[in-house]
Amino acid sequence: MELTIQRQNELEALCLRFRKEVLTAIHKAQSGHPGGSLSVCEILTLLYQHRMNIPAPDDPDRDRLVLCKGHAAPMQYRNLIEKGFLPADCMDTLRQLGSPLQGHPAMHTPGVDMPSGPLGIGLAAAQGMAIGLKLNGSAARVYAVLGDGELDEGAVWEAAASAPKFRLDNLCAIVDYNKVQLDGTTDEIMPLRDLEAKWQAFGWHVVRVDGHDLRALNKAFDAAEATKDVPTVIIADTVKGKGVSFMEGQAGWHGKAIDADSYNKAMAELGGAN
């Protein structure tokens, strides 16, 4: 799918805005997950704002996305607002009672295709969507966005084994490989070892890419779409907390409320409030 320089510039500007507004929402809520929301920014923004076909959130032939790493919900919500599926001002209600924006994605939020939050089980649900869409004769594609810490969960590898068996070339998994989980780095907590070789051994088409490079990501998604008979996994090298120097690569910012000083400093680094 073509990505013109102009469109790339627009998407980069959107990413910057989304980063700021997501941090603002998490700061206001005094609860949420900044690190993983920032690392997945380009992945979700490119998919929702450029590649995915979603004429309406209930269109049966729409492309689907399962945010398996459901704690990055604020970045998904900001993207759904941009699509027009949620009211523009609802980011202010993140994690509050009565809000459409639950702490983790819920099915009653327009644009959310599957509840998520408990790690490990999203890829298998995306697989079910891919099977069902093929049975329906739909050309829609299904995206499953996983965290790297999530790969500790055994259930991920159940789905990694079954999706190639069912030849789901309409399924694309993306690993937000930011190398940091809650308690420390992935190397410290549970080494992932040779991720590319692991997915290849399970029968996947594997693409490795810089997960903050929109052009490279776009090409990776092109490669996924061009691949027949097997699902694709895009291992996207990212930086946890990307864009805010003191959050980058820091496990401490996985799921921490943002205090006023840190918030102001972060916003200044991102070029000031909108």
Added chain:
Amino acid sequence: MGKAIRDIYGETLAELGAENSDIVVLDADLSGSTKSKVFGQKFPDRFFNMGIAESDMVSCAAGLASVGKIPFVNTFTVFLTTLGLIATRAQVCYGNLNVKLAGAYCGMSDALDGATHHATEDIAAMRALPNMQVIVPSDPASARWATRYAAAHEGPVYLRLSRSEYPELYPGDTEFSPGKAKIVREGTDCTVFAIGILVHKALEAAELLAAEGISVQVVDLLSVKPIDAGLVAACAAKTGAVVCAEEHQIYGGAGSAVAEVLAHAGVGAPTEFVGIQDVFTETGKYDSLLAAYGLDAEAVAAAAKRAMERK
């Protein structure tokens, strides 16, 4: 006469497959045992063997349901309701998705495989989940109805099936209603609320007690959730003594559901609980297990007498 509940289920599922092309079936390498294989052989394009991966299977079903399919998920009851529980809770029930969970071997019906394969806490887990309905057939006709109802109902349903043969209880043309129990024997001294195989044991118990001049009413709950609260309260109030009988732990199952109804309704009937008494079970022949764990007609009759003595 009787027929194994799993066979009735398998046949009915295959019939449904012919009637509705949205029905898809998943199994975790036990399709020969669960009888989902009958569907699989007729509709291979709509049958998915997930391997021994229960979590993958339930999540996959959630995804299928989210795009308009009607998935029936099959494996042994105990594995479905433990290994499949996180997906059942966080995806199927939280998403209120149209997934049907069929637990093939309830209670001790996989008798010889022992405690690891006995499902004695499944109702507690399933009935606690919002949006989930819990149905326990007690004979071939009710198993056929329950399977058809699950397909027709929009939303999560848990079918508690059995490896065992249950005698016929209802004529083939019996009409069942969702959430409704059936009085299978009228009586005045004590009501036994039972599910599954215990409905039959309760009817035997009623015969034993009739010989002693005691009149026992037997209610087949059929639906544990929603439970037929009006009928439960009325029967308990009428007879003044209650026995709950189920092939499940005494905590959290159908007996607990009955007790919740009676407590709320203010019906103060003394109640005895026939079930697995908070222990792990053993290997053995099915009938000897039922007797050993106090789930036979004699045990139900003794419980009825205890309840009546406490009136």
